[in-house]
Amino acid sequence: MTTAPRTWFPGEIVTEGLLNTEIRDQFASFFGAWTEYTPSWIAETGGTPSVGNGSLTGRYLKVGRTVNFLIKLNVGSTTTFGAANANWAFGLPSPPSSVFHGARCLTVSVRLAGLGEATGTGETSTSGGGTARAFAGGMNNAPDSTFWDQTNPMAAAAGMTFHVSGCYEASS
Secondary structure, eight states: OOOOOOOOOTTOOOOHHHHIIIIIHHHHHTTOOOEEEOOOEEETTSSOOBOTTSEEEEEEEEETTEEEEEEEEEOOTTOBOOSTTOOEEEEOSSOBOSSSTTSEEEEEEEEETTTEEEEEEEEEEOGGGOEEEEBOTTSTTOOTTOBOOSSSSSOOOTTEEEEEEEEEEBOO
16 A cells, blocks of 8 residues: 655665565555455435345445445345335445535446446545446436346346446545
């Protein structure tokens, strides 16, 4: 993990330990393994979705304040989706900066075995410690401002896989 650069002073002796911390470890963090996390899944406007016997996983790599992340929801037979028009949101691994939250900077996709895939856009939100919201707009002719829910971009059902991925600026 990267840290703030050290302030050097005239006459200071550069040691092996300082070089390792300030150069080697910083550089190595760019090539580090992604970290697993379990995103939250909420409905912003009604009901509470539940993964049930499906799965919800996430991975991320944070370098400085830049966060790259992937979220994958596999819908199971006991997964519930919240109320209609619930506007799904998924928890991010690190709170986003308030400067650009709301910008459509995420990629989202829905895959249904045998029926293909639809892709669209998403945005970060600072609500709830940081969430990613996906737009169904452009998927199956949904209006551009329609958020993902149990019926958009298509009726959610067992066997579907939802993906959200992107890169954003973290708040710290």
